[in-house]
Amino acid sequence: MTIVLPAARSSAEARLYVELQPCDCGEARFAPQVEVVALADGDLATRYHGTCPSCGAEREFLMRLPAEPGPATGSSYGGFSYGGPEPSQLIDPGQWLAAADRYADLVPADSAVLDPAQLRRATAALSRAVAALDEVRKFIPADADQVPVDAFTSDTGRRLHRREPDRFRRDRLTALRDTYAGLLHGDDTSNDRVDT
Structure with missing residues (x-):
């Protein structure tokens, strides 16, 4: 079937x-x-x-396929985005956060020693991490400060939320996203890896 x-x-x-x-x-x-x-x-x-x-x-x-494709929103870095303003129906917030972690782990801690091809791969991975964090934040209702428990529909998402519920607070998601975005812009304020 x-x-x-x-x-x-x-x-x-x-x-x-x-x-x-x-x-x-x-x-x-x-x-x-x-x-x-x-x-x-x-x-x-x-x-x-x-x-x-x-x-x-x-x-x-x-x-x-969506009946009418909506405008892509999210990360504006390199034009990369996963979707429109509504939360995903396919991927839950825990899976998005795990994906962001996985992409960020692909970025070497010292980008000063990367050759151009490595730098392009690191930039693409970081852009995807930013876009995945944007997706997690779409699950937070406007009047709330964290992702609601019922938004977690996958085993991966529920396990991550049970283990680290504070990672799904708006302020932590925003801080992490802003740090990654700063790295994409070459901000000197974040030379150390971020504790996710």
């Missing part, structure tokens, strides 16, 4: 969702083919499909 997932707001969000879903055998690597398909109800979906490189299982993800 094929399950059709909610709409992905962008191809970047859809690709990250697929990356976050390991095969049943535990393999995280997956290089899917991508195509747009028509669903039985007439909607369009993006289909990610292929074979697990470890166990050979066929894998497939179908994500509806």
Whole structure:
């Protein structure tokens, strides 16, 4: 049985969702083919499909395309963003924060010794970390100071929230995001790695 997932707001969000879903055998690597398909109800979906490189299982993800693509918002660094102003329906705030951590970990502590190719990779990783933090903040209601507990829908998200609930406060998310954004701008005020 094929399950059709909610709409992905962008191809970047859809690709990250697929990356976050390991095969049943535990393999995280997956290089899917991508195509747009028509669903039985007439909607369009993006289909990610292929074979697990470890166990050979066929894998497939179908994500509806939004009826009307909204304007991309979020990180303005290099124009990279995961989606519009609404919170993701595919990825929960804990998964977004884990992704931001993973991208930030790819950035060497001393960028002064990077060659141009390494600097481009570090900049791309940091831009994605900033955009992922923007996504976490979209789950915080305007009248609240942290992500509500019911926003965590994945095992990864619930575990991270139970372990470190304070990381989902607006002030901490904003401070971390601003630090990463400052690094992208080359601010000298943040030479040390940030404690996430």
